[in-house]
Amino acid sequence: MRKTFLLATAILFGCLGISFAADADLLVDDFEIIEISTGPQGTVDFGAGNGSAVSVSAATDIKNTGKQSLKVDFEAGNGGYIYVAKGKGLDAANAHWSINPEDIQWVEYQGFSFYMYGTNSRARIAFDIKDNGNELWRFVVADDFKGWKKIVCNFDKFMVRDDWQPGSADKNAKIDFPIKIFQFEPLAESKGTLYFDTVELVKK
Ligand SMILES: [Ca+2]
């Protein structure tokens, strides 16, 4: 009798566990890699040009989840560009997410979310995603708060980038899944230090 009860309890909790998991947001990247480095073996792909500059490191003092966050020091000049990217098919071989994009059931999610540590600098930060047709989509967030804030970017709020697209972009004005890359891009003209952490997919 007792055995049956225990078994029933185990099954009940097992089912609950599964349903909780299915309802949860999905962690895409938490920047918990030991070292955030640059170059071909880098764990983050980043760069800047035309008068802009960026450096990237791991911060252990300011973080939202886990042991560290992604720290971005930047100076975005007029006409310049900056990118800080993670995902599949980047030059930095180890900049992949903590989950493979092909293993995600994209239809179950309504968009991305991430945490940004603001400084109320009034800087504008683009959060771009590259779709499966190499098309770049943009969501812009303003640094008009202080401390950690969860930023939610639903897929229907992304605008196709009209200033630049890769030569390989399909330019079909449709978000094609799986998304392969996300990147943070401080926009001109701005200067400062921002921290990012806990990039997730938001469950529908
Ligand atoms: Ca983290």
Ligand SMILES: [Ca+2]
């Ligand atoms: Ca597309």
